[in-house]
Amino acid sequence: MKTIHVNLSADSYNIYIGKDILAKVGEIVAKDKEPCKMLLITDENIEKIYGDVVAESFRQNNFDVKLLSLPPGEEQKNIENALLLYDNCFAHKLDRKSLIVALGGGVVGDLSGFIAATFMRGIPYIQIPTSLLAQVDSSIGGKVAVNHPKGKNMIGCFYQPKAVFIDTNTLSSLPSKEMVAGIAEVIKYGVIRDAELFAFMEKSMDAILQLQDEALLKIIATSCQIKANVVEQDEKEKDLRAILNYGHTIGHAIETVTHYKQYRHGEAVAIGMLYATKIAIELGIADTSVFDRQLSIMKNLGLSIQTGLKSEDIIKALYTDKKTVSGRLRFVLPTKIGEVIISDKVNDEMLYRVLDKPLLAF
């Protein structure tokens, strides 16, 4: 098992990555935590496959587990489900020493973390991400939230988990479209910080899609390490952390305009990365190879890269982005593979120019 430490003073924690971890989680947690009441939150699909093994692993270590599952899907990450989960915290008599465990993808992780952050002003929680996207991104760094009809993740806070357990075996039950959506976030890490990771993706995609152990460990551990480094330097997104939002400015707008129903998060981010690169090319800070290399991986993955959405609707939604300051949009733009800048030089006229053209027509 590989361990990556996220160093955040009193809020530090470990990310454990390996195979066959799920059945051992209870035992590992019990080394540092007295048995207590615990709410295990998952979704209906994940419950069927991994609910029992995880619940049992905690029960065998004397945790008093209540398991609760929600329907799957991004549209479930809402305030109504947060209220339902609070009701369950009361019903199971959780107190400040109790534990919330999130078992599932990004929706379960973000929502459960939000409940943990706010119930009784904060109780401990653990992330057990089962999708690639949650393993490389959303389970780490403590961004917890629910969506609002006006914008993605608009109601939330920063609240770090006590530990993250990544069992790469769970990827074998992940639908291929979810796997591909998760790979989009790994492409993101390559573009923002690691040209070598990006080159590895270009040459090893077959091994990744075949879930070969070495390739999976490489992309997951490298992504987690990059994220840990960035979060350690800027936990609350005062500046540097915004680079993790590459592709998300337009990605989130696409998700908002389509009411979180049409695109997986990673699919929207992939489109957002290509548009951000087009903007960088318009501004003269990147050359076309930066676009072509990303496009080539995305085509290889079968990612759909056209939206058919109105530029006007996307641009309107962009203004609720959390990086916007005093009404000025801030975009994360690549200068080359492995390096990005944050720019406030992108205006509506340029956005129309870029968004009005289908991505493949460039």
Ligand SMILES: O=C(O)C(=O)C[C@@H](O)[C@H](O)[C@H](O)COP(=O)(O)O
């Ligand atoms: O951890 C971060 O910081 C990120 O921006 C990572 C993103 O990939 C992730 O989707 C995040 O939840 C988006 O954050 P938001 O603040 O733009 O809602």
